Amino acid sequence: MVRIITLLxxxxxxxxxxxxxxxxxxxxxxxxxxxxxxIANNGQSKGGVVSDIVDEIFAGSSYTLIxxxxxxxxxxxxxxxxxxxxxxxxxxxxxxxxxxxRQLVDEPLFPVSHTYLTCRQASPMQINSVNxxxxxxxxxxxGFDYPExxxxxxxxxxxxxxxxxxxxxxxxxxxxxxxxFVEMDLRVRxxxxxxxxxxxxxxxxxxxxxxxxxxxxLSTDKNDTSGINGxxxxxxxxLKKNGVITEILKRYTTSPDPPPGNSSASVLNTTRG
Numbered sequence: 079m080v081r082i083i084t085l086l087x088x089x090x091x092x093x094x095x096x097x098x099x100x101x102x103x104x105x106x107x108x109x110x111x112x113x114x115x116x117i118a119n120n121g122q123s124k125g126g127v128v129s130d131i132v133d134e135i136f137a138g139s140s141y142t143l144i145x146x147x148x149x150x151x152x153x154x155x156x157x158x159x160x161x162x163x164x165x166x167x168x169x170x171x172x173x174x175x176x177x178x179x180r181q182l183v184d185e186p187l188f189p190v191s192h193t194y195l196t197c198r199q200a201s202p203m204q205i206n207s208v209n210x211x212x213x214x215x216x217x218x219x220x221g222f223d224y225p226e227x228x229x230x231x232x233x234x235x236x237x238x239x240x241x242x243x244x245x246x247x248x249x250x251x252x253x254x255x256x257x258x259f260v261e262m263d264l265r266v267r268x269x270x271x272x273x274x275x276x277x278x279x280x281x282x283x284x285x286x287x288x289x290x291x292x293x294x295x296l297s298t299d300k301n302d303t304s305g306i307n308g309x310x311x312x313x314x315x316x317l318k319k320n321g322v323i324t325e326i327l328k329r330y331t332t333s334p335d336p337p338p339g340n341s342s343a344s345v346l347n348t349t350r351g
Contacts, residue, residue, distance in 0.1 A: 101140075101304050104162040105132050107147045111219060111243055114268040114330040115168055115294070118147035128168040130326045131187060132296070135313040141306065150221045157299075164304045169297035173223040181300040183307055185314040186293035188327060191286055195251045195266055196258035197279040204284045211236055211288070214257035217247040226289050227260065244269040252277040260285060268330060 107116045107123050117126040123145040136143040148156065156162065157179050168187070169176055194205055194216075202210050212235050218224055220240035230236050239256050241247040247259035248269060259266070263282065269275070296314075298307045317323050 101142070101164060103136060103141045103143050103304070103306055104165045105129075105143055105145050106153050106156065106162075106165055106167045107145060108150050108153055109147045111150065111221075112168075113244070113265065113272075115265075121147045123147050127326055127330050128187065128294070128296075130329070131314075131317070131323060132166065134317055134322055134326070135310050139309070139313075141304075141309070164299065164302055164306060166296055166298050166306060166310070169295050170292055171295070172225055172292055174225065175223055176297060179299060180297040181302070181307055183296040183298065183310045183314065185311040185318075186295050187314070188323065189291050189293050190262045190264060191284070191291045192260060192289040193263040193266055194258045194260055194283040194285045195248060196281055196283060197252055197254050197277070198257055201258070201281060201283055204287070206287050208235060208288070211258070213237075215239055217241050217250050217256045217259040219244070219247065219261060224260065224289070245273050245275070248273075248275055248277075248280070252280055258283070260289070264331060 107118045107126075107129065109118045109121070112118075112128075113126065115126050115128040117124040117129070123129055129145075133143065146156075146162075153167070154175065157165065157167075157176065167176070167180075169180060169182060171182065194201075194211070205211055208230060211230075215237045216227065217239045218227065218241070220242060224238075227236070227238060231238050239250070241250065241259075244261065244265060247261065248266065250256045251259040252275070266282070270280075296310055298310070314323075
């Protein structure tokens with residue numbers, strides 16, 4: 079009898095231990111407009127730079143990672159209503175959308191820069207000041223944060239035109255229906271490559287004087303007590319040291335290079351590389 083009770087006690091303790099150390103982590107994915115950071119459609123995750131990194135962070139850990147692919151506004155709603163106790167998303171310090179709920183993971187993922195994509199012949203080689211884009215019509219992705227551009231819009235120094243996706247923004251710039259399309263350089267190049275867009279007039283103009291380069295981070299609920307924030311930071315440092323992050327980035331950044339001798343702006347030629 080004592081042996082049976084002992085075995086039952088061990089079994090109960092093991093079950094409780096499994097519950098404690100198998101906490102679910104809900105990884106929230108923006109559907110359709112987050113490529114190449116997150117690639118998803120019809121509710122299914124298809125990888126992406128951030129998604130691959132997150133998978134590596136939690137691989138073999140005591141956490142159970144669950145992917146959720148959601149439209150952007152739905153993702154905000156899920157966080158705001160507290161539907162999931164333990165969640166993780168990708169984020170940036172300059173974005174305002176999640177500031178009320180988030181705690182950034184200390185270790186950044188990677189840096190990003192922004193480009194001004196245009197077919198206008200008279201465009202400068204580099205956007206050096208507000209004067210270079212003053213009174214321009216600029217396409218941006220609807221629902222995303224562009225604090226620097228929003229501030230210029232408030233001062234009536236430019237017009238912002240919202241678009242639903244990257245292809246639409248690129249096409250508007252290619253047809254000169256807007257003066258330019260502003261977005262992360264990595265995202266624009268990835269879309270042009272994967273969508274096989276062939277518009278030789280397109281130029282990539284550096285926007286770093288208006289939108290400084292910044293880092294992409296992971297973010298968790300500021301009230302979360304599961305320990306995933308610290309865990310993710312520690313794992314990111316290990317993945318960087320082992321070269322895993324670099325290898326993941328290479329999978330999605332094989333896009334056209336700027337022509338030799340032209341470091342400020344590049345004319346697109348999709349037949350290259």
